[in-house]
Amino acid sequence: MLIAGLIGGVVGTMLAQNGRNGSVGVLGQPLPGVEEGAAPTTPVEAVAARVLPSVVQLRVDTPGATGEGSAMVLSADGLLLTNNHVVEAAAQSGTVTAVFDDGRTAAALIVGRDPSSDVAVIRAQNVTGLVPVELGNSDSVRVGQQVVAFGAPLGLGGTVTTGIISAVDRAVNVGPETGANTPTVLNALQTDAAINPGNSGGPLVDMQGRVVGINSAIATTGAQGGSIGVGFSIPVNQARRVAEELERTGRASRAVLGVTVEDNPQQAGAIIREVVPGGAAEQAGIRPDDVVLRFGDQRISTGTDLQAAVGSRAPGEVVDVQLGDRTVQVTLIAAPN
Structure with a gap:
């Protein structure tokens, strides 16, 4: 018994020393090399690389509260598209700050907003060299088509999620639960791509990276307001018409x-x-x-x-x-x- 105990102690000591001196398992193997500038290897990765430079995080500060949302770049000199309910609180007394993908920040002013369509156009001040999005055709969107959503959910800028178009022409009520002061009804695209508070105003794109919708609202089962896979986006064809009028006149017809x-x-x-x-x-x-x-x-x-x-x-x-x-x-x- 004494000899066996002695042998066991020696073996245990040797194993412990081997563990301290370096593992013979995967922990001791070198890391794979990093391929700088490697091409995207999946379709979603390719879409993310193309669209992320055009996605903007918005911070909205008012005397009584602070909010957040998303937007997309319409022009290299700072024209941005977002939801009315994202910037509505700042229309009377407040500020909007745009945070771009390259780390730059800029104050943004409201060019025009339309509560009935929940669309707003704002302009970031004193910026150049931005990368505009490519607008698609939402009339060609099909149920089951794969899409990718971008935005800043819960303030987490540059977030990418993916899913499909679950339905088209879905009537959706938008009201105080989304932060909107003016209730309205949207004719929306429905998607199961994860959309959460802060995603509003960000783009929903097809697998060519073309914008087909503006992420605007979600269905929830409780007060927490998290994604349950039922999100809604304003079709870009509707938003485009409204945005053009807002840029030109500051208001939109209905x-x-x-x-x-x-x-x-x-x-x-x-x-x-x-x-x-x-x-x-x-x-x-x-x-x-x-x-x-x-x-x-x-x-x-x-x-x-x-x-x-x-x-x-x-x-x-x-x-x-x-x-x-x-x-x-x-x-x-x-x-x-």
Whole structure:
């Protein structure tokens, strides 16, 4: 027993010394080399390399609070696109600071904002050499298509997540839970790419790195507001029209149908309750108690669906409206300023 104990002690000492002198396992192996400037090896990596230089983190400071959000570069001299609800609090008394991918920071001023579409255009001051995004065509987006979301969730700038388009033409209410003072309804792209507070205003892009949407809202199951894989983005075609008007005039026009609607849980469609005299609906022959089933190529199940569909169009557009017993053509008019 004494000899066995002595041998065991010697072996244990030798093993301990070997452990201190260097492992014979993977811990003792050298690190792989770093390939400087190596080309991206995955599609998402390639998209991230292309888009990240155009993504901006926003810090919004007001007398009573501090907020954060995201934006994307529209021009090399500092024009940025974001959500209205990101910068709305700073419109009266507050400041917006843009933090760029290369580490530069700049004060940003609001050029124009539109609560009804939740779009805003701002300009970073005294900057040059920024990398603008490439805008895609959101009308070509398909359910199941892979997309990549960019932004600064929870203040973590340069965050990249990926997923698919889960649905198109999704009617989404945006209100105080997103930080918006003015409630509105969006006709949105739905995605399961992780979007969290702070992502708002950042780009949703296709696998060519082209912007197809502005990350704007999420569905949640509790007060914490974290991602559950149900995020919503404003289609870029809608945002582009609004942004062009905001840059040019500081305000945006909004299409209206000229009706009030109600829902019947037992019946699909938006039920027309009242028709505004002289409005687009009356001129097209729409009457109270008509039921709207389709607006253009969009199926209408509720009044919210109809509100979102109308809001996604421009004044002057001509749209086929399918009612319960007939189809009419409506020329949308602009809402009064």
